[in-house]
Structure formats: structure tokens, C-alpha cells
Amino acid sequence: MEKPVLRRDLKENTQTLLKTISYFSADKFNTVPPNGGWSAAQVCQHLILVDGGAVRLLTAEGREIDRKPGDKIPVFKKRMHDFETKMNATDPITPDGNPKDKEQMLGMLQDIRQRMTSLIEAKDLTKLVVTFEHPFFGALTRLEWIVFSIHHSQRHIYQLKKIASAI
Template identity: 35%
Template sequence: METTLNNFEKTIGEFINIVSSFDDRQINTVPFAGSWTPGQVARHIIMSNSGFADMLSGSVANTTRDASEFADQIKADFLNFNIKMKSPDFVVPEDTDFKKADLLNDLQHIEQTIQKDIKTMDLSKTCTSFALPVYGNLTRLEAIYFVIYHTQRHIHQLKNIRNTMVN
């Protein structure tokens, strides 16, 4: 649990820091054709991670396999930056102007919620409220690692966006 918590806190902290590094104008600037704005990337993570927070506190069942069975595959999938992924429609951010302060507040709220869940929940239980494409029903532990690796993917994306805006 301690390793999972540390990985989560480090990842979310880095994501919040990089979002913070964009000024109010840049947060809503499209850096290049086909890209989301930094605000849209942050909103996407908010939408996704809040869904996972709901999943963690939703219905669960006893797990009949290793609780971390899919963690390595999730990592391999999300940290493969050579492939372009398409987000499911329900986590595609709206095309609007975002307030950086609101995004940061939402990110910090989700961070606190999932931190509490990591500390207090049985992470070996299988979440039954939502089955993901490809993976199916994840354990709470795998769901947290999905949040970590998915967020790390978008840290990479935001670094590329920031580099484009600086150069």
C-alpha cells in the first residue's frame, strides 16, 4: 500500500505542477493542429480520475485472481508513447475555456479522495460497477494503477505541449 500511495502522490503531484506551469492564456491555447489545450488535458484527467474515484467507492466483489494481474499490461499500454490512443467519448473534454484555478482545485480534490481510498480500502477487491474496454473489471489496486499510468501518459503529453509553446 505504501508503494502504491507514494506512486500515486508523486504522479498526481507532478501532473498538478505541470498544469500550474501554464499561464492563464496558455491553459486554453491549442499548441498544434489536432492537439487538446492544456486545460482540456487537465479536464480529461479530472473526468477520468473522478470516474475511477467513483468506481473505487462503488460495488465490489471478492477477487478470484491476483489483485495486480493487469497492472503490468496497463503500464505497458499507457506508457507506450509510440501509439496514439483515442479517449472514450465520456471522458473527452468539452471545447471551452477553462479557469486554471478551477482545474487545480478539482485535481486536488480528486487527489485527496483517492489518497484516502488507498489508505482505507481493501485494494484487493474487484470493482463491479464498471468494466473497462480491454481489461474488464479491475481490482481497486489495478484501478489505482490505471489512474497512475494514465496520468503519467498525460504528463508526457503536457511536457510536449509546454515544449511546443516555449520554442
């Protein structure tokens, strides 16, 4: 995937994500749906934890690989777009139940995504991240981490829309 295409995809995804979150009023942002699950605030906290971690991984040491740098994209794309299958977050990326300020969360997400965008140009995206393996998908390249962030947030955009219609 060419860097200009990746930058565009990340920018469009970020705009959609922030717009979707903006639809929640301040008083509904922390409301848990009647059928359970996460509030919009908890989804945002989860995305901040995941994407913030991805940004740290993008700056970590990478090594050469013996496969194409985007080989795992179809695997996690399929899983992230299976909206009927529930996935449970692991402890480090599970949100707490504390109330959150919507504007602060939006600002944090925007900042993280801006840092991710700048790293697209600054880093060799073909390198394998060796400091952490994804719990489901194993070792990912920097390219795969960025594309994962896009598809992961698409999954949560879908979830946010469901939350909005339920509350």
C-alpha cells in the same frame, strides 16, 4: 503492492502532474497546439473525468476474485507508456472545447487525488469493481484502478510537456 508504497506513488505522481500543469500561463492553458490535439485545459478536464470516475468506482461494491489483485498492471502499464501510439478517449471522458480556469482545474484534480489517497486506507483494494469495466482492460480491482490512474496521468504528463513545447 503495499498501501504505503501505493500512497507514496500516488502522491509523487500527483505532485508531478500539478507541477507540470502549473507551468502553463493562464493565457496558454486553453491554447490548442498548432498541429492539433488537446489544449492543457482539455487534458486536465479529461483527467478530472477519468480520475473522478475512478474515485466513484473505488467506493462501489467489490467482490472477491480468483486472481492476484494486480495481475493486469503490467498490461496497462505497457500500453500507457507507449507514447508513440495514439489512444482516443471515449465519449464520456472526452473533454469539451470550452475555456477552463487553470486554478479551478488544479483544485479539482488535487481534491480528486486526495479522495483517492484516503480511499487507499479505507477500502479493500483486492476487491474487483463490478459496476464498470475499463473499455480496454476489462474488469479491474480497486488496486488496479488506482495504479491505472497513476500510469494514465504519466501518459498525460508526457502529453502536457509536448503541448508546452509546441505553443
